[in-house]
Amino acid sequence: TKRAVVIGAGHYLPERIVENAEFEGKIDTTDEWIRSRSGIERRHFVGEGETTSTMATAAAKAALADAGKTAADVDAVIVATSTPDLTFPSAATMVQAQLEMERGFAFDVQAVCAGFVYALANANALIISGQADRVLVIGSETFSKIMDWTDRSTSVLFGDGAGAILLEAQTGEGTSDDRGILSTDLNSDGRYKDLLYVDGGISTGTTGYLRMQGNQVFRHAVEKLAASANTAMERAGVSPDEVDWIVPHQANIRIIQGTAKKLNLSMDNVVVTVQDHGNTSAASIPLALSVGQERGQIKKGDLLVTEAIGGGLAWGAVVLRW
Ligand code: ACO
Numbered sequence: 001t002k003r004a005v006v007i008g009a010g011h012y013l014p015e016r017i018v019e020n021a022e023f024e025g026k027i028d029t030t031d032e033w034i035r036s037r038s039g040i041e042r043r044h045f046v047g048e049g050e051t052t053s054t055m056a057t058a059a060a061k062a063a064l065a066d067a068g069k070t071a072a073d074v075d076a077v078i079v080a081t082s083t084p085d086l087t088f089p090s091a092a093t094m095v096q097a098q099l100e101m102e103r104g105f106a107f108d109v110q111a112v113c114a115g116f117v118y119a120l121a122n123a124n125a126l127i128i129s130g131q132a133d134r135v136l137v138i139g140s141e142t143f144s145k146i147m148d149w150t151d152r153s154t155s156v157l158f159g160d161g162a163g164a165i166l167l168e169a170q171t172g173e174g175t176s177d178d179r180g181i182l183s184t185d186l187n188s189d190g191r192y193k194d195l196l197y198v199d200g201g202i203s204t205g206t207t208g209y210l211r212m213q214g215n216q217v218f219r220h221a222v223e224k225l226a227a228s229a230n231t232a233m234e235r236a237g238v239s240p241d242e243v244d245w246i247v248p249h250q251a252n253i254r255i256i257q258g259t260a261k262k263l264n265l266s267m268d269n270v271v272v273t274v275q276d277h278g279n280t281s282a283a284s285i286p287l288a289l290s291v292g293q294e295r296g297q298i299k300k301g302d303l304l305v306t307e308a309i310g311g312g313l314a315w316g317a318v319v320l321r322w
Pocket residue numbers: 028029030033034037038112113114152153154156196213214215216217218221251252255279281309310311
């Protein structure tokens with residue numbers, strides 16, 4: 001049987017770094033409030049000419065270089081995003097063109113902050129079914145474009161960026177090599193729409209800004225993330241004490257700590273980037289995977305659990321051996 005194995009990772013962050021202190025004086029907030037309530041210290045924002053697809057392409061090129069592959073080796077491109085360049089075509093087909101690919105297929109996945117977990121589950125299914133042998137899975141977001149800069153409860157929390165991994169079909173039969181995606185768990189509950197949404201869109205003929213009842217989202221997060229991670233671990237046949245790294249969606253350090261505690265795991269086993277990136281929605285997990293590998297935390301053969309929750313509500317987890 002085939003396994004979807006990670007053979008490369010990369011990321012891209014815009015040059016412009018905005019420290020918490022830059023918000024002081026513009027809105028009624030302090031560095032101290034942002035740090036203590038969210039764990040965020042700084043975030044990156046896109047500059048002139050940078051978009052979701054250009055950041056996604058840069059991250060994809062870094063992942064291809066890490067894998068020692070070229071775009072010609074890729075069968076499919078999946079971009080997880082809620083902030084595509086245009087209503088259509090998909091950001092993924094724009095990345096396909098920017099990579100100068102002349103074959104294969106590409107599409108976007110929209111599950112807000114859970115987007116990368118949803119994209120991984122889709123890529124895994126494409127590989128197991130034989131539809132594709134190499135899939136670029138990218139998370140890329142420009143949440144700075146949907147911020148209400150007068151709303152202190154949201155505008156300080158989000159950032160821009162992109163991360164990517166390259167998955168390859170491998171059999172691993174007859175060997176002890178059990179790398180690859182071991183299980184996935186996806187959930188959503190549309191009854192919670194009002195907790196986190198953008199109050200505008202195409203079919204309503206409006207543009208909009210992100211609206212969030214942060215404390216309500218918080219209430220759901222730890223419980224749902226831990227339940228999904230446990231379900232995915234059970235499906236994979238692994239126990240929490242075998243896990244080398246939790247790579248969580250990076251929304252808030254207190255949610256990350258709460259979820260680790262609920263899973264009986266130490267913060268020493270958690271990859272944390274929220275202090276430097278803020279909440280980059282679907283980009284946060286692939287950013288953390290790539291940065292974690294770069295820091296020397298995540299190594300080949302490590303057992304990883306990724307988990308995320310966001311607008312929908314939509315949430316899920318993926319267990320993989322790196
Ligand atoms: N600076 C100073 N004060 C602030 C700020 C700010 N930037 N923002 C809010 N406050 C105030 C509020 O107005 C409130 O004041 P009040 O008590 O006078 O009304 C007070 O701080 C407390 O507000 P809470 O919202 O209760 O604060 P909380 O401790 O819950 O922290 C936060 C807020 C950081 C948003 C937290 O709830 C959180 O991180 N929630 C989850 C966010 C998340 O995970 N989102 C999901 C992923 S995103 C996606 O899917 C796109």
